[in-house]
Amino acid sequence: MAHSLESLVIRHTHRLPFPKGSAGEGTTAARQFDAALASVGFKLSAELLERLAGLSEAAVVHTARRTLRTVGEMVGDHVRHNSYFIDFPANVPDTEEFWMRCVTKALSDGTSRDNVLTQLAHGVLDLLSLPAYGRYQHTYEEMLAAQDELIASAGDRVTVLHLGRDLDDELTDLYLALAGSTTPLGEDHLRDLKALAERCAPGPQPESIPVRENRAVVNEARLAAGADLLLDTVTDVLRLACALSGGDVTLQEPTRFRTLPRPVRRALLAGLDSVVAANPAKLADVHAHREPFKRLGERLHPHEYPHWPHAADVFAVARGQKEARSFDSRVQQLLDEPDVLGAVRLLESAPGRLFRALDLLLRTAAGQEERDAVVAAAVRAAPAVSGRVVLSVREHFQNREPATGDPRVFVNRRGRGWAAPDARRPVPAADRDRLVAALDAEVRRRLPAPGRLLLDPDVLDVALPLSGRATAAGLGTLPRGSVSAVDGERLRFFVYWKETGKRTDYDLSALLLRADYSTDSWLSYTSLTAVGGRHSGDVTEAPDGASEFIDLSLDRVRGAFIVPQVNIFAGEGFEEVEESFFGFMLRDGEQKGRPFEPRTVRMKSELRGAGRVALPLVFRREDDGRWRAKWTHLYLKGVSSANRVEENQVSVSKVVRAVVTREYLTVRYLVGLMSGDTADVELWDGGPVPDGPVTYIGLERPDGLHPDSRVITLKNLRDVIPG
Missing domain, CATH: 2.60.60.30 (sav2460 like domains)
Incomplete structure (x- = not known):
C-alpha cells in the first residue's frame, strides 16, 4: 500500500517522497539509479541525488526498484511493445504485396489451404483466416535482436524527479489539492482522490470543496471515518449514495444502488432532512434526477423514519406526490412569455445559472434596453460566480463571432465529441465586447499579484484546464x-x-x-x-x-x-x-x-x-x-x-x-492579465534560475528553484484558475 501511495505522489507531482533508510555511502548506487532513469527519459534532481548518496546502498537500490517501476508505467515502458514487421520501420512491404505473401503462405499450409481456395473461388477473402495475418510471427526477443541500438540525441525527453517531503506530508498536500480543486477532475484523478480520502479524511481538510463530484468522494470517506458529512443540496446526498454503490458520482450514467446498512441509510436520510429543513426550496433540485431519487428511496425506506419528514418529502417530489416547482421551469416560463427582464431578475438569485444563460438571454432580448439589462446583471453577479464559470463564459463569447461557416464542436463529460453547423443567431458585437471586457476585469481582480514571475515560454499556448475531463491521464x-x-x-x-x-x-x-x-x-x-x-x-x-x-x-x-x-x-x-x-x-x-x-x-x-x-x-x-x-x-x-x-x-x-478553428483561453491570456504593471516578468531560457523566490509557470519544474517559490506546472495547472 505504501508503494502505491508513493507511486501516486510521483505520478502527480514528479516528486519522490523523502527517501528513508540507514546512512551510508550510496553515491555509486545513486549514480547507477540516475543512469537507469535516463534510459526511460528521467533524471534525478541535484538535491535528490545528494540525498540518495547519503543513504546505504541497499536503501538506494530499494528506492530505485520502486521508482523505476513507477516511471516505466508513466511512460508506457512497463509492457513489451512488439511490432508485426520485425524490423519496422525498415522493410515494410506494400499492402497488396504483404497480403499476397499471407495468401501464398496459407496455400502452402495444409490446414488452411482448402478454406482459402474456397474463399478465393467466391471472390472474397477474410484476412483473419490467413495464419500469417494479424498474429505476431516472432517473439519480442527476436524483434529486439533485429533492431539497432538507439543513438542518444540532445532532443530526447528528460523529465526531472525532485526531492519531496515525508510521504505523509506529500499525501496530505496532494489530497488537499485534489479535494479542493476548483475544476472537475478526470476519472483517473477521481480514483486517486478516493484512495487519498480513505487515508486523509480524518485529518486537515481544504477550506472548501467546490466541485460536487469531489465532495461525494470525500463524503464517502468521511462517512466511513464517522466524520460529519459536507452537504448543502439534496443532490450531494444522491452523489454520495452513488459513490457508496460504486456508481457514477457525476450522475451521467445510471447507478444500481446497493442494499445499504442501516447506519448508512440513517446517515443519508438525516442528511436529506437537514438540507431541506434548512431551505425547503432545495426540493426543486429533485426534478433534475427524479428517476435516481425514486430508486434510491426504495433502498433507504424513508417511511421507517417518521422523525425525518423532510427526507420523505424528497422522495414524494420524485414520485410526483408533492409539488416543488423547479427553478429552471420558472425561468423558462418567463422566457416563453417572453419576459427577458423578469428572467434576468430571477436568475440574479442564482449567479452561476445566470452566467450559463447569458447567450440565450442576449439572443432572446427584444432590443438594446433588454440587452443592456442582461450585461448589467452579469457585471453585478460576476463576483459571486466561480472563476471556472467566469472563464468558461469568457471563452464561449470569444468564439461568438459572426457566422464564419465553421462547425461548432460539442463534447460531453465522457469525452464524446461531435461537430454540427452553428445555427444560433449572432450576439451583437458591441454587447459581446462589453461583456468580454467586464469578464476580463473580473478575472484580473481575482488573480494574485505574482511578484517576480518566471515564465517558460512553452507554456503560453497551453489551454486553461477548465475541466479535468479535457485532459487524459498520462505523461506530457x-x-x-x-x-x-x-x-x-x-x-x-x-x-x-x-x-x-x-x-x-x-x-x-x-x-x-x-x-x-x-x-x-x-x-x-x-x-x-x-x-x-x-x-x-x-x-x-x-x-x-x-x-x-x-x-x-x-x-x-x-x-x-x-x-x-x-x-x-x-x-x-x-x-x-x-x-x-x-x-x-x-x-x-x-x-x-x-x-x-x-x-x-x-x-x-x-x-x-x-x-x-x-x-x-x-x-x-x-x-x-x-x-x-x-x-x-x-x-x-x-x-x-x-x-x-x-x-x-x-x-x-x-x-x-x-x-x-476554436479559440481556447490559454496561459498567455492569464499571464497578460496577471502581469499588468505590477509584475517583473522574465522568460526562462532553460538556464540557471534566480536565487530568490519567484512565481514559476512552466511545463516542468526547473532544478534549483528557491524553496519559497510558488511553482505551477502541468501537474497543478488547475491552481491558476481563480476561485
Missing part, C-alpha cells in the same frame, strides 16, 4: 485546445491494448488532410506505406497485449494536418479492455532504435472514453513550415464494429476543423 498530456511545438524529423505514434476477455482488435491509423480539411491520404493496415510513412502491421488480437506503430518523416508529408486515430475494429471498448494507451515519439533522422524507445516518448495518454474512435490530438503545419500539435482528447461514437479510417474520414475532418 495537455488540456484540450492546447498547442505545442513539434521538434523532430520523425514522428512516431503508438498504441497498446490488452484485451480482458474476448478477441479485441484496435487499429492505429493516421489521416492526412489538406489545408481545406479534405482528405489527402492515410496510413493504416490497408495502406501500410504512404507519403514517407510506414505502418508497423495489423495485429488483430491481444490476449497478452499488442502494439501498433506509425512512423512518419515530417518533411515528406504533403498535407497540412496529420490526424492520428485509434479505431476499434472488433471487441472490447476503451473502457472495457484491461489496459490501453496511445502516445507519440519524436526522433532525429538517424537515431534508429526499437519501435518503442521510452526516452523519445513525448506524450503517453490513457485511452478511456465513450466511443469507438479515439482522436487524441492533431498535428498542423504552420505557415513557416514547422509542425505544431493541437490537443483534442476526443472520442467519436463510430459504429459497433469494423471502424476504419476510410469510413470515418468525413466525420473526423469536421471535428478536426471545429477544434482547430
Whole structure:
C-alpha cells in the first residue's frame, strides 16, 4: 500500500517522497539509479541525488526498484511493445504485396489451404483466416535482436524527479489539492482522490470543496471515518449514495444502488432532512434526477423514519406526490412569455445559472434596453460566480463571432465529441465586447499579484484546464485546445491494448488532410506505406497485449494536418479492455532504435472514453513550415464494429476543423492579465534560475528553484484558475 501511495505522489507531482533508510555511502548506487532513469527519459534532481548518496546502498537500490517501476508505467515502458514487421520501420512491404505473401503462405499450409481456395473461388477473402495475418510471427526477443541500438540525441525527453517531503506530508498536500480543486477532475484523478480520502479524511481538510463530484468522494470517506458529512443540496446526498454503490458520482450514467446498512441509510436520510429543513426550496433540485431519487428511496425506506419528514418529502417530489416547482421551469416560463427582464431578475438569485444563460438571454432580448439589462446583471453577479464559470463564459463569447461557416464542436463529460453547423443567431458585437471586457476585469481582480514571475515560454499556448475531463491521464498530456511545438524529423505514434476477455482488435491509423480539411491520404493496415510513412502491421488480437506503430518523416508529408486515430475494429471498448494507451515519439533522422524507445516518448495518454474512435490530438503545419500539435482528447461514437479510417474520414475532418478553428483561453491570456504593471516578468531560457523566490509557470519544474517559490506546472495547472 505504501508503494502505491508513493507511486501516486510521483505520478502527480514528479516528486519522490523523502527517501528513508540507514546512512551510508550510496553515491555509486545513486549514480547507477540516475543512469537507469535516463534510459526511460528521467533524471534525478541535484538535491535528490545528494540525498540518495547519503543513504546505504541497499536503501538506494530499494528506492530505485520502486521508482523505476513507477516511471516505466508513466511512460508506457512497463509492457513489451512488439511490432508485426520485425524490423519496422525498415522493410515494410506494400499492402497488396504483404497480403499476397499471407495468401501464398496459407496455400502452402495444409490446414488452411482448402478454406482459402474456397474463399478465393467466391471472390472474397477474410484476412483473419490467413495464419500469417494479424498474429505476431516472432517473439519480442527476436524483434529486439533485429533492431539497432538507439543513438542518444540532445532532443530526447528528460523529465526531472525532485526531492519531496515525508510521504505523509506529500499525501496530505496532494489530497488537499485534489479535494479542493476548483475544476472537475478526470476519472483517473477521481480514483486517486478516493484512495487519498480513505487515508486523509480524518485529518486537515481544504477550506472548501467546490466541485460536487469531489465532495461525494470525500463524503464517502468521511462517512466511513464517522466524520460529519459536507452537504448543502439534496443532490450531494444522491452523489454520495452513488459513490457508496460504486456508481457514477457525476450522475451521467445510471447507478444500481446497493442494499445499504442501516447506519448508512440513517446517515443519508438525516442528511436529506437537514438540507431541506434548512431551505425547503432545495426540493426543486429533485426534478433534475427524479428517476435516481425514486430508486434510491426504495433502498433507504424513508417511511421507517417518521422523525425525518423532510427526507420523505424528497422522495414524494420524485414520485410526483408533492409539488416543488423547479427553478429552471420558472425561468423558462418567463422566457416563453417572453419576459427577458423578469428572467434576468430571477436568475440574479442564482449567479452561476445566470452566467450559463447569458447567450440565450442576449439572443432572446427584444432590443438594446433588454440587452443592456442582461450585461448589467452579469457585471453585478460576476463576483459571486466561480472563476471556472467566469472563464468558461469568457471563452464561449470569444468564439461568438459572426457566422464564419465553421462547425461548432460539442463534447460531453465522457469525452464524446461531435461537430454540427452553428445555427444560433449572432450576439451583437458591441454587447459581446462589453461583456468580454467586464469578464476580463473580473478575472484580473481575482488573480494574485505574482511578484517576480518566471515564465517558460512553452507554456503560453497551453489551454486553461477548465475541466479535468479535457485532459487524459498520462505523461506530457495537455488540456484540450492546447498547442505545442513539434521538434523532430520523425514522428512516431503508438498504441497498446490488452484485451480482458474476448478477441479485441484496435487499429492505429493516421489521416492526412489538406489545408481545406479534405482528405489527402492515410496510413493504416490497408495502406501500410504512404507519403514517407510506414505502418508497423495489423495485429488483430491481444490476449497478452499488442502494439501498433506509425512512423512518419515530417518533411515528406504533403498535407497540412496529420490526424492520428485509434479505431476499434472488433471487441472490447476503451473502457472495457484491461489496459490501453496511445502516445507519440519524436526522433532525429538517424537515431534508429526499437519501435518503442521510452526516452523519445513525448506524450503517453490513457485511452478511456465513450466511443469507438479515439482522436487524441492533431498535428498542423504552420505557415513557416514547422509542425505544431493541437490537443483534442476526443472520442467519436463510430459504429459497433469494423471502424476504419476510410469510413470515418468525413466525420473526423469536421471535428478536426471545429477544434482547430476554436479559440481556447490559454496561459498567455492569464499571464497578460496577471502581469499588468505590477509584475517583473522574465522568460526562462532553460538556464540557471534566480536565487530568490519567484512565481514559476512552466511545463516542468526547473532544478534549483528557491524553496519559497510558488511553482505551477502541468501537474497543478488547475491552481491558476481563480476561485
